[in-house]
Amino acid sequence: MARSIEEPRNARSRRSRAALLRAARELVEEHGMAATTMAAVAERAGVSRRAVYLHFASRAELISELFDYVSEVEDIEGRFAPVSDAPDAVAALERFAHRHAAFLPRILAVSRAVEREAGDDPDAARHWAAAMSWRYATNRALIARLDAEGVLAPGWTVDTATDMLLALVSNGVGETLLADRGWTPEQMGDRMARLLHSTFVATGTRGGRPLP
Template sequence: MTRSIDGPRNARGRRTRDALLAATREILESDGFEALTMTEVAGRAGVSRQGVYLHFSSRTELVMALFDFIAEQEGLRESLAPVRDAPDAVSALRAWARHLAAYHPRLMTVDRAIDRVRHADPDAARHRATVDENQFATCRRLAERLDAEGRLAAHWTVATAADMLWGLIATDVFERLLTGRDWTHDALADHLTALYEATFVKNDRVS
């Protein structure tokens, strides 16, 4: 478990810890997971190697703290607030599309670095599992809400809708559209919304 550095008197310690995690993210984005060592993190953060171990006893502990750090740095809670607070399931699904289009692309470089080695590196695998678990939990809640409100399209069960919503978060999908096809983030949000509604939402119009 990461050592606690709470309290005003430890503001310097918190800044050092954040610097180490920021350096970790920078290394992943610039050089890949293979380059992530405690020595490299120390050098990138301008901290002694001994100083790294005052905050993280191992690379495993450092990587375990990375998800929460990036989430806070990128405003994950705030970005998801419209999904949580939506008045109905369809509005929540639309908010989810907008969240993904705005938030997920900022993490694509880290995601690629993790995915490249996650089958061979236990630390990368743990980080990937944490990301997957958090993403899937939201997809499951969306599917459950659609079902509870009678809006889930007939083809889907809660389980299969959650699986498909989660599968559509794949970094390759976003990268192909944003980079390969030069979509803007706004276009991505609009088209994801249209895709989700056409696919997962029951059409209640009477012919």
């Protein structure tokens, strides 16, 4: 009997927590990090401020969990799974370009808001550090695979190529192409794939392997 009572409570708690994180995401996207206070989240979610503190001990905890919430809602792991499943490093690089271009518009608003205020807001800074850590690790794994398969273009090291890739897939580049220049995600994906291939893949490479 206790189990049957506990499970609905847990389910309600998870739904309430998700509703608060959703409210926080909306506030960040619409008004920025500075406006995303515990009181504002409570008002947006239609609950008391005390109810917010029942789930999050502080604003810092709420914001720190926002990265995981967005990652889960947007299914980052699932969206990028085909990259690691690619048959070779070159195919993985091209898949990454298309997946990145399709995914970026979904998280660009919240990501840009956090990025802009990371220098002044400690909670934003922690969130941004977590996001960048994930991006760096993902990009480095991709470049390391090119290197391991012997198809990384001459002149690059894993470190320098990772840094350059991180810059090429930055929020600013995506915002310029998608918002300012009006590219579609499909156009961005196709053109980014060509750019990444010409930049990081050694000439004389076919099917992810150097030609004899």
